[in-house]
Amino acid sequence: MLLLVWVTVTALLAYTTYWAPASLYTLLDITSSLPDYKIQPGTNQPISISSVLKCVVLVHLNHVLVTLPGLHISYYLMLARDADFSPYLPSLTTICWHLVVFTLVDEVWSYYSHRLLHHHILYKYFHKMHHRWRSPIAISSDYSHPVDHVLSAVVPSVLGPLLLGSHPITVWLWVILTTFNVVIHHSGYSIPFLPSPHFHDFHHLRVIAPKR
Known part of the structure; x- marks a missing residue:
């Protein structure tokens, strides 16, 4: 039962948090709305419907064939870690502290894994697809x-x-925050009061040459 709850709730939260804002941004691209907020003016406006459909198919394949099995594995890893699966909610202090640690771990991992993926041995096989x-x-x-x-x-x-062996509630809140953040950083729009995606947009525009 715990496995079903862990996988189902986590997957639904990630899926909803990804596709709800992503769909709204895509609507902006299709209708060429808010051009003044577009970081690379004139690009993807209007966007090719075939490109959108191809992207939707591949992303869904990743979500179903990669993320779901990954969530099953993560459940057993959390059990082995003796994570907090108790019915009692963690304190607000604990939640905030764990989220801070999650963010730091994410930043370190993302930086070094991204550098690794830009290595010439790996880039053309794995990361080049994302930079299309x-x-x-x-x-x-x-x-x-x-x-x-x-x-x-x-x-x-x-x-x-x-x-940290965190409680599922904390993990689910983290999934919502990190998923929303990655969608914003790939949106191509710099909208007031939202995180700025300028740096990531520039990274895609000026792809760093793989190291040899």
Whole structure:
């Protein structure tokens, strides 16, 4: 029963938090709305419907064939870690502290795994697919090779919770925050009061040459 709850709730939260804002951003691209907030003006406006459909298919394959098995594995890893699966909610202080640690772990992992994926041996096989979007759009956040998806999306989402043995409530809040953040950073729009995706957009525009 716990396995079913862990996988189902986590997957639904991640899926909803990904596709709700990503779909709204894609609507902006399709209708060429808010051009003044577009970081790379004139790109993906209007966007090719065939490109959108191709992206949607690949992202769903990653979500179903990679993320779901990853969640099953993470459950058993959390059990082995003796994580807090009690029916009692953690305190607000504990939740906030864990979220801070999750963020730090995510930043470190994302930085070094991303550098690794830009190495010339790995880039052309795994990470190059993600960089096909020179001007990224929100739904392209998880447009990637399955190996890239594991390293860039699945592992950083569960590494912090596994390290601390966190309660599912804390993990689910983290999944919502980190999923929303990655969609914003691939949106291609700099909208007031939301995190700025300028840096990530520039990274896609000026892809760093793989190291030799």
